[in-house]
Amino acid sequence: MAGAAPSEEALRRALAERQAAVDAQAEAVRSLKASGAKVGVDAAVEALKALKIEAGAAARRLQAAVGSGGGAAREEMRQAVGNTLERKLFYIPSFKIYRGVAGLYDYGPPGCAVKSNVLAFWRQHFVLEENMLEVDCPCVTPEVVLKASGHVDKFTDLMVKDEKTGTCYRADHLLKDFCKDKLEKDLTLSPETAAEFKRVLAVLDDLSREELGAKIKEYGIVAPDTKNPLSAPYPFNLMFQTSIGPTGLSVGYMRPETAQGIFVNFKDLYYYNGQKLPFAAAQIGQAFRNEISPRQGLLRVREFTLAEIEHFVDPEDKSHPKFVDVADLEFLMFPRELQLSGEPAKLTKLAEAVSKGTVNNETLGYFIGRVYLFLTRLGIDKSRLRFRQHLPNEMAHYAADCWDAEIECSYGWTECVGIADRSAYDLKAHSEKSGVPLVAHEKFSKPREVEKLVIVPSKKDLGLAFKGNQKMVVEALEAMSEKEAMDMKAALESNGETNFQVCTLGKEVVITKKMVSISMEKKLEHQRVFTPSVVEPSFGIGRIIYCLFEHSFYTRPSKSRTDEIGVPFAVTVDSATEVTIRERDSKQQVRVGIDEVASVVKELTEGQSTWTDISFKYPSHIGPQGDQE
Amino acid sequence: MAGAAPSEEALRRALAERQAAVDAQAEAVRSLKASGAKVGVDAAVEALKALKIEAGAAARRLQAAVGSGGGAAREEMRQAVGNTLERKLFYIPSFKIYRGVAGLYDYGPPGCAVKSNVLAFWRQHFVLEENMLEVDCPCVTPEVVLKASGHVDKFTDLMVKDEKTGTCYRADHLLKDFCKDKLEKDLTLSPETAAEFKRVLAVLDDLSREELGAKIKEYGIVAPDTKNPLSAPYPFNLMFQTSIGPTGLSVGYMRPETAQGIFVNFKDLYYYNGQKLPFAAAQIGQAFRNEISPRQGLLRVREFTLAEIEHFVDPEDKSHPKFVDVADLEFLMFPRELQLSGEPAKLTKLAEAVSKGTVNNETLGYFIGRVYLFLTRLGIDKSRLRFRQHLPNEMAHYAADCWDAEIECSYGWTECVGIADRSAYDLKAHSEKSGVPLVAHEKFSKPREVEKLVIVPSKKDLGLAFKGNQKMVVEALEAMSEKEAMDMKAALESNGETNFQVCTLGKEVVITKKMVSISMEKKLEHQRVFTPSVVEPSFGIGRIIYCLFEHSFYTRPSKSRTDEIGVPFAVTVDSATEVTIRERDSKQQVRVGIDEVASVVKELTEGQSTWTDISFKYPSHIGPQGDQE
Numbered sequence A, B: 001m002a003g004a005a006p007s008e009e010a011l012r013r014a015l016a017e018r019q020a021a022v023d024a025q026a027e028a029v030r031s032l033k034a035s036g037a038k039v040g041v042d043a044a045v046e047a048l049k050a051l052k053i054e055a056g057a058a059a060r061r062l063q064a065a066v067g068s069g070g071g072a073a074r075e076e077m078r079q080a081v082g083n084t085l086e087r088k089l090f091y092i093p094s095f096k097i098y099r100g101v102a103g104l105y106d107y108g109p110p111g112c113a114v115k116s117n118v119l120a121f122w123r124q125h126f127v128l129e130e131n132m133l134e135v136d137c138p139c140v141t142p143e144v145v146l147k148a149s150g151h152v153d154k155f156t157d158l159m160v161k162d163e164k165t166g167t168c169y170r171a172d173h174l175l176k177d178f179c180k181d182k183l184e185k186d187l188t189l190s191p192e193t194a195a196e197f198k199r200v201l202a203v204l205d206d207l208s209r210e211e212l213g214a215k216i217k218e219y220g221i222v223a224p225d226t227k228n229p230l231s232a233p234y235p236f237n238l239m240f241q242t243s244i245g246p247t248g249l250s251v252g253y254m255r256p257e258t259a260q261g262i263f264v265n266f267k268d269l270y271y272y273n274g275q276k277l278p279f280a281a282a283q284i285g286q287a288f289r290n291e292i293s294p295r296q297g298l299l300r301v302r303e304f305t306l307a308e309i310e311h312f313v314d315p316e317d318k319s320h321p322k323f324v325d326v327a328d329l330e331f332l333m334f335p336r337e338l339q340l341s342g343e344p345a346k347l348t349k350l351a352e353a354v355s356k357g358t359v360n361n362e363t364l365g366y367f368i369g370r371v372y373l374f375l376t377r378l379g380i381d382k383s384r385l386r387f388r389q390h391l392p393n394e395m396a397h398y399a400a401d402c403w404d405a406e407i408e409c410s411y412g413w414t415e416c417v418g419i420a421d422r423s424a425y426d427l428k429a430h431s432e433k434s435g436v437p438l439v440a441h442e443k444f445s446k447p448r449e450v451e452k453l454v455i456v457p458s459k460k461d462l463g464l465a466f467k468g469n470q471k472m473v474v475e476a477l478e479a480m481s482e483k484e485a486m487d488m489k490a491a492l493e494s495n496g497e498t499n500f501q502v503c504t505l506g507k508e509v510v511i512t513k514k515m516v517s518i519s520m521e522k523k524l525e526h527q528r529v530f531t532p533s534v535v536e537p538s539f540g541i542g543r544i545i546y547c548l549f550e551h552s553f554y555t556r557p558s559k560s561r562t563d564e565i566g567v568p569f570a571v572t573v574d575s576a577t578e579v580t581i582r583e584r585d586s587k588q589q590v591r592v593g594i595d596e597v598a599s600v601v602k603e604l605t606e607g608q609s610t611w612t613d614i615s616f617k618y619p620s621h622i623g624p625q626g627d628q629e
Helices: A008-034 A042-067 A071-087 A111-127 A143-148 A171-185 A191-206 A210-216 A257-262 A266-272 A336-340 A350-355 A361-378 A427-433 A459-478 A482-495 A542-550 A597-605 A610-615 B007-034 B041-066 B071-087 B108-127 B145-147 B173-183 B193-201 B211-219 B259-263 B265-270 B336-340 B350-355 B362-378 B423-434 B457-478 B482-497 B541-552 B599-604 B612-617
Strands: A091-092 A105-107 A139-143 A156-161 A168-170 A234-237 A241-243 A249-252 A281-289 A303-313 A329-334 A346-349 A385-389 A401-409 A413-422 A440-457 A497-502 A508-511 A514-528 A533-540 A568-571 A578-583 A589-594 B091-093 B105-107 B140-142 B156-161 B168-170 B236-237 B242-243 B250-253 B279-288 B303-315 B329-334 B348-349 B385-388 B401-409 B411-419 B440-457 B498-501 B507-512 B516-530 B535-541 B569-573 B578-583 B589-593
Touching: A008 A042, A042 A105, A042 A508, A071 A091, A071 A542, A091 B259, A105 A111, A105 B350, A111 A281, A111 A303, A111 A361, A111 A542, A111 B108, A139 A143, A143 A249, A143 A427, A156 A171, A156 A210, A168 A171, A171 A191, A171 A210, A191 A597, A210 A589, A257 A266, A257 A281, A257 A303, A257 A427, A257 A533, A266 A281, A266 B401, A266 B423, A303 A589, A329 A350, A336 A385, A346 A350, A350 A361, A361 A385, A361 A401, A361 A413, A361 A542, A385 A413, A385 B173, A401 A542, A401 B259, A413 A542, A440 A459, A440 A482, A459 A497, A459 A508, A459 B411, A482 A508, A482 B173, A497 B236, A533 A542, A568 A597, A578 A597, A578 A610, A589 A597, A597 A610, B007 B041, B007 B193, B071 B091, B071 B541, B105 B108, B108 B303, B108 B362, B108 B541, B140 B145, B145 B423, B156 B211, B168 B173, B173 B193, B173 B211, B236 B507, B259 B265, B259 B279, B259 B303, B259 B423, B259 B535, B265 B279, B303 B362, B329 B350, B336 B385, B348 B350, B350 B362, B362 B401, B362 B411, B362 B535, B362 B541, B385 B411, B401 B541, B440 B457, B457 B507, B482 B498, B482 B507, B482 B516, B535 B541, B578 B599, B578 B612, B589 B599, B599 B612
Parallel strands: A329 A385, B329 B385
Antiparallel strands: A091 A105, A139 A249, A156 A168, A156 A234, A241 A249, A241 B242, A281 A303, A303 A533, A329 A346, A385 A401, A401 A413, A413 A533, A440 A514, A497 A508, A568 A578, A578 A589, B091 B105, B140 B250, B156 B168, B156 B236, B242 B250, B279 B303, B303 B535, B329 B348, B385 B401, B401 B411, B411 B535, B440 B516, B498 B507, B569 B578, B578 B589
């Protein structure tokens, strides 16, 4: 683009050229001095100085471009917020008197109050306003459920061990840290090496166990604390395992998400809903992930509150009757193509994103809109909220589309809500494992006539012809597609026999007319039976609350105790008849009769009056505590 | 007591006597017939018949006295409630499509709504109205915390195994079932054997592992399902065990109660409260108990929601400023002496129970009163609610007093809330294990002069005299009570030496004057440092909800769908301008304008109007759905 800032690659190349010039000139100066020449030395030294200044400037330009982007300011913000939150017991590191456990935090009294309000608002905004069916399932989950969902086999992170101390690290985190650190701090990287590190970062989630191990070896990455060599990566399942009942034979896990509790109840919930689609079920509860080495304080924890919605919908009709209510919302969207072209997120109207197909369907779009309303009404700053579409490599293979609500905080852009169209994957997996069909029925108002392929092998004739191979031939005949079957029918009718490839026998056999009857028959169907798709908005409540704290956090040069925990109005009793009410942000005070104070505070907190109304209506008060606190 | 019903023992004795008379007469009849006598046989047979009738009546009287007391009616009630609750998805057996897991249940949509309301009311009634400090701690708990609390070593049930199939049973349950079954169904038990079974039931909780094993052997109790022999009892820890982090070295458990999370935070909470006592902290959350073989449906489950309060109070002042608010409450109390004397629970005024010392202190009494208000305001029938004091053998050794709020339901009287004065046990245990003093300070307004015993052993002289035993002697000297020390001082002053028993050496040693200096010194103390006592009301939310369902449950001969899930008012839209509102219990209907219906329903549900008001104000409607539904 004309006028755009030079790319990082150009800056690296510029720095490398200038550094080469410095080196060459320095060599020239040394040669001149060594040769004993008098003439030209001063000029050469001056030229070297000038080149060094140029190289320095190039290094600073590069540093500015690759630096972690206000890293110091972010770190300062994080410290200030963290200190306040811990000092005022919004959070407490769990089991602190026993030195705590990484990744476990308590909510203290004000934190609990906030959490309780956030959950009440969530329940109001989603469960009640959308008539969702709320369920509350146990955390202890038998293995069979999580085997069906894929968690037992696939819910793993790759881990490496310090070969001497046994300390464990997430393999991808070490590789990520190494690459980021090099890119941010090593200005001498060649543009080619920088590009290689960037490529590694981009495909980090896609690297196989072997590829990750090879990279760690290639880059010589060692244990961060001890510099000891590391083991090869191996998978570690993130579920907390336990045993249900006294025999020790029944493996259980602490659920890694609440969703499975909803899926296994689909059949009951569908009947409860009068066998109508779409409907949504919701669940709020604890989830558990035994993180290998939790970092990022309150954002990556081993136990957390999830609020999840599973909206079941006919895969052939993903329209949503209330989409019109959110269609006009406009907010930052960050679809795949913007991410891949390196462009930033863009203000987009939701209706446009859906109509253009950027968002896969109306139902998914509707929930994106509702999540936007939930977060911004809660107090999240809309300029620091974006909806980012998953890149193809991030999505599960069965997902139709997936968007994360990301909130910017001092840890960077942070995934707080995932909104995925998971298609029919989960219900199908549990149907298969349990043998209980988790399906919906569409009753036709009048029966529909459909043509169905009917293949009837004659087992007697096939048995005589193929003996022990009869079963394989029968199965192959029954598995024919409509086209194959109709071709065979035609061949049999004209020739009386035909060759037929039986894969399981690895050879062709001859099929004669009497061995099989093939026909298209008309049938009346009264209903359509199908597995619903599910659209799943999944909320990390702790992350949302943490971001809310950061977005609500500000400090004044001079503070008082109550201001710090956010109390907006403080009442001081001055006399038997009058009190002063002080507003936190303006520090203004008004004088109010004691019989009126309760109703005034109620009006203010419920939003029926503003502070301006009140300060207009009541005499202002300038007291000794005006600015002291 | 004059006029009282005959005791069970008298009934057993009467039956035994009549049965003996029947046997004797039967023998006489046989002899007569054998002798070929003709005379007197008919009379003897008539007499036998009469004796049999008498014995039958005695058996029925005994049966009535020992029978399970309306067992059939209770079973019927349980079935009716259970069927409705499961059919309407108040509860769902968890993971039902995989045949479920014993002791795990989901709340379905209406169950969730009730639970959410119960918890909101609990938070309002306790946390908000009493200014409690709410915390929210993780379920995953490191071993050290539960080692300190005693759960790792002592939170066990005794288990026996079917020696052939390996099926596990709770040993005390089998013994209890055996004794109850015999007492209720075996009318031929001698009064002595019946008394023995009753004694076993009374001391069941006190039986040691060996005693329990001996009884099971003595009675020949076998596995209930297979009749196979049983193993000897052995302890099984009821906590779900897991491993925190990837190394497998850090044992953790799913918390068996929420209380420990509060205790370990005592220091922070005390400072947060301005270092003032008393104060209470509260927590609502999941708790986990890996029951050996859960029975009793929804009452004994492996995962459940607890709501717990820890009220920290100066052990020297357990008065409560708000006790006066609950002092006049009168309800069923069942103190120790009534239980031991076999009398029933008695309506008692709370003030009286506290002033007589039946309830140990005002703070405990205050919480008993608040729990009573909570449960009855929630909808528990006060005639089926009693507060039962723990018998001495039920209480932990450190507890000062303990009362259970028991609610009667189809499972019998069911413990739903425990209210215990746990003294300083928990805080002391965590202080000791963590090394962090969990104490409170009482600052004196002016320093107080106190006399303190000072014992200074001379290690040099003791070392010369006792060499390797010096340490034991020093510790014994330092551990002397004030009286022992002053006696020794007097002896040393008069004799220059004295004999001294050192327990850890198992012998007496001679202590001379120069080996130890003993004095009483005056010191100024500025504060008193002490470990607070804790009063703990602990609520089993699931049990309360279940009892609430039973107490609210009734059926009409003819029912409609919404009635069954408790919807009190149904609105039918009749025209564009008018609707009918139908009241569930009376089935009456009134006709209301469409613009008024919302406010009428609001008034009704918020209690501003009664149905009588409304049916007086609006025209009644007798429609086709009058009695159909």
